[in-house]
Amino acid sequence: MANNLGLAVKPVTEIPEEEVKRVAEWINTEEYKEKNFARQSLVINPAHACQPLGAELVAHAFEGTLPFVHGSQGCASYYRSTLNRHFREPAPAVSDAMTEDGAVFGGQNNLHEGLENAYALYKPKMMAIFTSCMPEIIGDDLTAFIKNARQKGCIPQDFPVPYANTPSFNGSHIHGYDAMLLSILQTLTSGKQVEGRCTGKLNLVPGFDANTGNFREYKRIFEAFGIPYTILGDISDVFDSPLDGTYRPYPGGTKLDEAADSINGKVTLNLGTYSAAKTFNWVKDNYSGKHVTMPLPFGIAKTDAFLMKISELFGKPVPESLKAERGRAVDLMTDAHQYIHGKKFAVYGDPDYLLGYVSFLLEMGAKPYHILCSKGTKKLEKELQALLDTSPYGKDGKIYINKDLWHLRSLVMTDPVDAVIGDTHGKFLARDANIPLFRFGFPIFDRVNLHRVPVIGYQGVMNMVATICNKFIEVVDETCDERQFEMMR
C-alpha cells in the first residue's frame, strides 16, 4: 500500500488475504447471524439519530426561530450537517460551545454569553434551546439558567425561549422533536386561551417528518377541502426555499401568532401516533376543540380514513378532485401490481413511517418480511403484528424491535428479500445483498430531490408505486439476457 507521496505504508496489523476472504464469507452465514443477534451492549449502524437533531428540526419549523444548542460544538455540527445534507439547504443554528471548563463548572456562563450574542447578531423572534449529552450528564439546570439570563439582561424578559432537555442516551430524534415541540407550544400558547373563542381552524401536528413534499401535500388537501389550518411545525418553506439570490436566515415556518392562537382551535389532528405522543397528550388536556390522533396517511386505506375524518370533523364532503385522485392511484396500483405482487421486502425506520410502509406493501400484495425498528416499543411491535395479521401477505413477516442495520444485514444475507425500504444508511447492506434500496425515510444523503417527493396521501401512493415498480422493471432490463430484452414490460 502506498500513500499519496508514493511512500509505502506499513499496515498496523497484517491480515492474510485468505483470512479477509474467509471472514467476508463467514459474516453472511447463519452461524454469524446467531452471534450477531446474541450481541447485547454494542449498536452498529442504528436506524435512528439522537434527540437534539429532532429538536433542531422542529425549532426550524417556527417563524424567525433560531435553534440554540446548549452543549458541544461538535454535536451541533452533526445535527446541522445531517439536516443540511438531507435537504441540501442551510440549517442555521447556534451552539454555546461548552468545552472542558463547562463540563467541570457547568454551562451557565456559556449559555448566557451565547444567548446575548445570538440575540444581538441574528435577531430572532424566538430561540429554542435544547441540550446535547454533555450538559445532561453533568445535570445543568436549564430552568434556572434561563431565569438568570433574563435577570442579567442577556435576553429581554418577555423574549420567548422554549427549552427542552434532550438527552441522547435515551430515546431518538423523534423524542427530541416531541420534547421541543411541546415546549414551543407551551411557551407560545401560555395565557392565550380565550373562553368561548374558536379560530375555526384545523391544527395539524405532523410529528417528525423530513419530507417537505408531505407538508405541501397536506396543505393542498386542506385547501381542496376549503378548511383553514395551522401546521404546528411547518418545515415546507424552511427547507425548500427558492434560490433567488437572497439569503434569508428564517425562510417560512409556522407564524408565532398563529401557533399561539392554535390553543383556541376547532380541531387538533395529530398524524403519526409515535413522534409527537407527549405533545398530543398535553394538547388533549389543554387545547380547546376536538383532539384526534391517527396514523400517517400512507397507502389507500389510511388516506381514505384521513380524508373521511376531516370530512366528518368539518362537515364538508370529500372534494371531487381528491376522489378523482384516489381513482387514479387505484388505477396505477392495478396497472403496476404485477411488478410488485409477492415480492419480499426488508423495511426499517421510525415507528410512524414503518407502519406506513407495512400498510402500503400489504395493499400492493407485497410481503413486508423483515421489519426492523432500532428504537421501538412493545406497543409498536403489537401494532405492527396486528397490521400483518390483517393480510395473507403479512403472515411471513417478522418484527425486530431495538435491532440495528448490522442485524438487518445478517437477515437479508441469510434469508433474502427482493428489496429494502428505508434511508441512506441501508445502502451498504443493500449493496452486499445486491438488491435495490428505496429511500423514503430520513436521512437521504445520496440522492437529490427525494425530500420533495411526497409519500403520504394518494399522490404518495402513486409516487411509491411508480418508484418501486419502475426500479424492478429496470433491474429486469439490466440483467436479462439478449433474447429476453424486450420493448414491452
Ligand code: SF4
Ligand atoms: S449522541 Fe450525544 S454526543 Fe453524540 S452527537 Fe448526539 S448529543 Fe452529541
